[in-house]
Amino acid sequence: MTRAAIDRFDLAILDILTGEGRISVTELAQRIGLSKSPTQARLKRLEADGVITGYRALIDPVRLAREHVAFVEVKLNDTRESALAAFNRAVGDIGEVEQCHMIAGDFDYLLKVRTADMSSYRAILGERISTLPHVSHTSTYVAMQAVKDVAL
Structure with missing residues (x-):
């Protein structure tokens, strides 16, 4: 085409x-x-042509009590294709994970996680993210303010 x-x-x-x-x-x-x-x-x-891939509503996360944003570095203990595919499938099932990017660097994935508060985030991290296939280590960075966000 x-x-x-x-x-x-x-x-x-x-x-x-x-x-x-x-x-x-x-x-x-x-x-x-x-x-x-x-x-x-x-x-x-x-x-x-696929330049415009769709249209969507932008939702105010504060009104939905999802204003806590954390970025999570995820390191896997196995990076063969089957392990990556298993992680990719499983991370898609966590609704609080807004974005997931495979990264070239010292860790394998960067997640953007949105929850109500730190307590909710800790539960998601401990019960869902840390138990994803092949996760060996995570590091969390909490966002204090969105300075630029195309979704705002």
């Missing part, structure tokens, strides 16, 4: 949608300086 090049109009569409995902096509067209039909065609192409 040949993908069309991304031009300044496409970038403008992406920039606006990143901040305002529910904007109407008519308003989007006005803001980027094109008529509605070509804007809609560009939007559909960006979706079909």
Whole structure:
């Protein structure tokens, strides 16, 4: 499949949608300086090409009592493909883990964990994260403030 090049109009569409995902096509067209039909065609192409992968609601974690954020370094005792796959499958089942990234460095994974408070976090760490397949060591870093967060 040949993908069309991304031009300044496409970038403008992406920039606006990143901040305002529910904007109407008519308003989007006005803001980027094109008529509605070509804007809609560009939007559909960006979706079909997989540049836009979906739309979602951003939820205020404070209103859901999930304002405690911790980043967890996870070191595995086995990094063969089967061990990585087992960890990847299991970590997906922990709802409090917002993000999980495989890392090239002194540890294997970096998790972003969101809970109500430190007590809740300690329970998740001890009962769920530490018992994931092949986990040998964890280190926790508690976030004091989100200085930049594209989800805010």
